[in-house]
Amino acid sequence: MDLDAHFEEFAARDWQTAEEGTVRVALVGLGEFARDHVLPAVAGDAGGPTDRTSFCEVTALVSGSPEKAESVADEYGVETVLDYDEFEAGEGVDAFDAVYVAGPNALHLDYARTAADHGKHVLCEKPIEASADRAREMVRACEDAGVTLMVGYRPQVEPATRRLRGLIRDGALGDPVAFHGWFTGHILEQGGPDQWRLDPDLAGGGALMDVGVYPLNAVRFLFGSDPVAAQATTSTPDAEFEGVDEHVAFQLEFPEGETASCTASYRAQDDDRLRVVGTEGQAALNPAFNSEINPTLTLEVGDERVEYTGPYVNEVAEEFDYFAHCVLTDTRPEPDGRDSVADMEAVEAIYESAETGRQVEVGETES
Amino acid sequence: MDLDAHFEEFAARDWQTAEEGTVRVALVGLGEFARDHVLPAVAGDAGGPTDRTSFCEVTALVSGSPEKAESVADEYGVETVLDYDEFEAGEGVDAFDAVYVAGPNALHLDYARTAADHGKHVLCEKPIEASADRAREMVRACEDAGVTLMVGYRPQVEPATRRLRGLIRDGALGDPVAFHGWFTGHILEQGGPDQWRLDPDLAGGGALMDVGVYPLNAVRFLFGSDPVAAQATTSTPDAEFEGVDEHVAFQLEFPEGETASCTASYRAQDDDRLRVVGTEGQAALNPAFNSEINPTLTLEVGDERVEYTGPYVNEVAEEFDYFAHCVLTDTRPEPDGRDSVADMEAVEAIYESAETGRQVEVGETES
Numbered sequence: 001m002d003l004d005a006h007f008e009e010f011a012a013r014d015w016q017t018a019e020e021g022t023v024r025v026a027l028v029g030l031g032e033f034a035r036d037h038v039l040p041a042v043a044g045d046a047g048g049p050t051d052r053t054s055f056c057e058v059t060a061l062v063s064g065s066p067e068k069a070e071s072v073a074d075e076y077g078v079e080t081v082l083d084y085d086e087f088e089a090g091e092g093v094d095a096f097d098a099v100y101v102a103g104p105n106a107l108h109l110d111y112a113r114t115a116a117d118h119g120k121h122v123l124c125e126k127p128i129e130a131s132a133d134r135a136r137e138m139v140r141a142c143e144d145a146g147v148t149l150m151v152g153y154r155p156q157v158e159p160a161t162r163r164l165r166g167l168i169r170d171g172a173l174g175d176p177v178a179f180h181g182w183f184t185g186h187i188l189e190q191g192g193p194d195q196w197r198l199d200p201d202l203a204g205g206g207a208l209m210d211v212g213v214y215p216l217n218a219v220r221f222l223f224g225s226d227p228v229a230a231q232a233t234t235s236t237p238d239a240e241f242e243g244v245d246e247h248v249a250f251q252l253e254f255p256e257g258e259t260a261s262c263t264a265s266y267r268a269q270d271d272d273r274l275r276v277v278g279t280e281g282q283a284a285l286n287p288a289f290n291s292e293i294n295p296t297l298t299l300e301v302g303d304e305r306v307e308y309t310g311p312y313v314n315e316v317a318e319e320f321d322y323f324a325h326c327v328l329t330d331t332r333p334e335p336d337g338r339d340s341v342a343d344m345e346a347v348e349a350i351y352e353s354a355e356t357g358r359q360v361e362v363g364e365t366e367s
Numbered sequence: 368m369d370l371d372a373h374f375e376e377f378a379a380r381d382w383q384t385a386e387e388g389t390v391r392v393a394l395v396g397l398g399e400f401a402r403d404h405v406l407p408a409v410a411g412d413a414g415g416p417t418d419r420t421s422f423c424e425v426t427a428l429v430s431g432s433p434e435k436a437e438s439v440a441d442e443y444g445v446e447t448v449l450d451y452d453e454f455e456a457g458e459g460v461d462a463f464d465a466v467y468v469a470g471p472n473a474l475h476l477d478y479a480r481t482a483a484d485h486g487k488h489v490l491c492e493k494p495i496e497a498s499a500d501r502a503r504e505m506v507r508a509c510e511d512a513g514v515t516l517m518v519g520y521r522p523q524v525e526p527a528t529r530r531l532r533g534l535i536r537d538g539a540l541g542d543p544v545a546f547h548g549w550f551t552g553h554i555l556e557q558g559g560p561d562q563w564r565l566d567p568d569l570a571g572g573g574a575l576m577d578v579g580v581y582p583l584n585a586v587r588f589l590f591g592s593d594p595v596a597a598q599a600t601t602s603t604p605d606a607e608f609e610g611v612d613e614h615v616a617f618q619l620e621f622p623e624g625e626t627a628s629c630t631a632s633y634r635a636q637d638d639d640r641l642r643v644v645g646t647e648g649q650a651a652l653n654p655a656f657n658s659e660i661n662p663t664l665t666l667e668v669g670d671e672r673v674e675y676t677g678p679y680v681n682e683v684a685e686e687f688d689y690f691a692h693c694v695l696t697d698t699r700p701e702p703d704g705r706d707s708v709a710d711m712e713a714v715e716a717i718y719e720s721a722e723t724g725r726q727v728e729v730g731e732t733e734s
Contacts, residue, residue, distance in 0.1 A: 178614070259602075
């Protein structure tokens with residue numbers, strides 16, 4: 001197998017058919033990620049063609065903090081600024097075609113439902129919601145309203161991850177056998193002790209919900225199948241993380257006996273990687289999940305070894321353009337609501353396994 | 368922290384105090400590993416100072432195949448050749464001080480007990496035996512006879528693994544948080560379908576017993592503690608492996624909440640690596656477990672990154688010299704019988720978890 005052939009047109013948008021059009025987006029929630037990553041990529045004027053969305057613009061801001069909203073509106077020239085009551089009441093609704101929902105997981109459904117009720121498409125941050133039930137409600141609300149629902153799993157539009165999935169689909173690694181993935185970091189250094197991620201009601205969980213869902217979603221994407229059972233253990237050795245899982249290790253079993261071994265932590269060296277071992281080869285991505293760092297894809301098949309770092313691609317711009325493309329062409333996004341419901345069913349099995357100590361079938365916890 | 372300081376005298380034998388002496392070894396079992404790896408390192412005349420043991424010589428061979436034994440004896444100039452009955456009867460017992468026990472796991476105890484009965488020290492291949500009970504019996508037999516018992520976990524004397532343990536002990540990574548390790552390969556390409564490793568009675572299990580014990584033993588060695596609970600899943604999708612686990616994924620929980628996520632497979636690309644993530648740093652070894660390939664140790668602490676490949680060291684020679692050193696100085700080996708009993712208790716918890724689907728406390732299965 002000529003592995004190099006898989007690396008031609010590495011960063012090409014294999015999904016894009018739209019050639020023109022613009023989707024006007026309202027940002028719902030102006031947290032750190034929205035301000036530091038989304039706005040520069042979607043509303044900024046920085047850099048070359050891959051640093052900026054082609055099919056999106058930010059035309060409205062929804063925030064509970066008028067000062068923050070006005071300051072951001074000034075900086076990026078956004079004309080429509082709404083508070084949450086105004087957003088719910090449908091004020092300024094003609095100024096945007098879609099919403100980007102960020103903020104606490106347990107509020108995503110309300111914002112998405114409001115958007116759907118106004119006929120607006122929804123790009124919702126991961127994880128989709130705080131429970132599988134609320135995720136299903138969001139899917140229903142968007143399907144009933146006939147609007148597009150995408151969930152912000154950037155890696156699914158990140159070129160190296162997409163090339164790796166292509167390699168696996170083409171059988172370059174033989175049959176997948178094992179996946180290892182982890183995402184660790186120091187969350188207190190990023191958002192302090194009062195952030196919603198440490199509030200179990202708002203977050204729905206701890207390290208698993210925030211960073212553990214990345215390897216979970218990635219292995220489902222790469223294997224192209226859903227886990228049938230989960231085994232897990234969680235721990236919270238440090239008082240700062242009381243109420244949520246500071247650390248989780250989970251193990252998933254797939255239909256053909258393949259397994260995924262994943263770890264997430266809120267208090268460890270920053271690291272996020274994945275590896276897939278198959279019957280005839282293996283591949284690794286480093287970093288695998290963090291945004292705006294160029295991943296290196298390493299591939300070993302038999303004695304052949306290829307290491308490839310593609311051209312830099314702004315993943316947030318890719319994500320928003322992919323979303324806009326789906327809206328403009330009426331295409332179902334790959335990380336859609338149902339994809340995220342499947343994540344949440346696995347998340348609930350993982351938490352139930354950690355609590356009961358037994359292996360839990362995925363979907364078994366469904367209410 | 369000056370990471371480079373940890374790499375000075377990388378391959379130094381930090382354990383060695385013996386300056387002279389020779390331990391005369393009888394090889395019990397002349398399988399592929401004994402012929403292709405042990406004999407050249409212990410009885411051969413190849414290469415420089417680290418390619419050959421300093422404190423060992425092979426002075427006897429025990430084999431069920433007289434032709435094979437005679438041919439090997441001729442090649443390496445070994446004078447004493449015994450069959451198993453002669454070995455048990457104590458013939459030629461003055462020709463050796465110690466035995467190296469290889470061959471099927473379920474026969475290790477009998478050979479080791481015979482050796483101990485004759486007052487001979489024992490270096491036993493990993494895993495120590497086919498069950499924790501039989502492992503305990505071996506420990507008792509050797510303790511009662513006052514002979515040294517070491518189990519052949521090469522990585523414990525491999526320099527990069529020892530340096531990594533030193534770094535972890537010194538707190539270079541902060542507190543350990545998570546371990547990932549795996550050992551996969553194509554066993555049928557190495558020994559065909561009739562090998563004892565595929566016979567559950569002789570092997571005591573499949574991929575876990577043969578290769579999965581490496582990451583298991585390594586994480587106990589590196590963390591310096593024993594797992595308290597295990598969760599596991601096994602599968603045997605291919606008929607060639609019927610009766611043993613072709614694939615195992617297991618997850619161990621340690622007393623402070625640290626976890627280890629491990630995979631082993633008999634039918635996957637050759638690969639063996641480990642990674643430790645701590646609160647302040649991380650480290651990786653590649654390869655981690657296979658013999659006679661120089662491992663690369665990668666260390667990342669904060670933004671500092673060091674990658675080090677030490678000088679080549681013949682691990683089998685290291686292992687035999689470490690064993691001889693322990694015999695000559697009456698030192699307890701690190702990978703001693705009790706260390707291996709702890710492995711076997713984890714192995715039994717892993718198999719019980721795979722069978723019952725529940726988390727099993729290590730030691731809970733003890734009969």
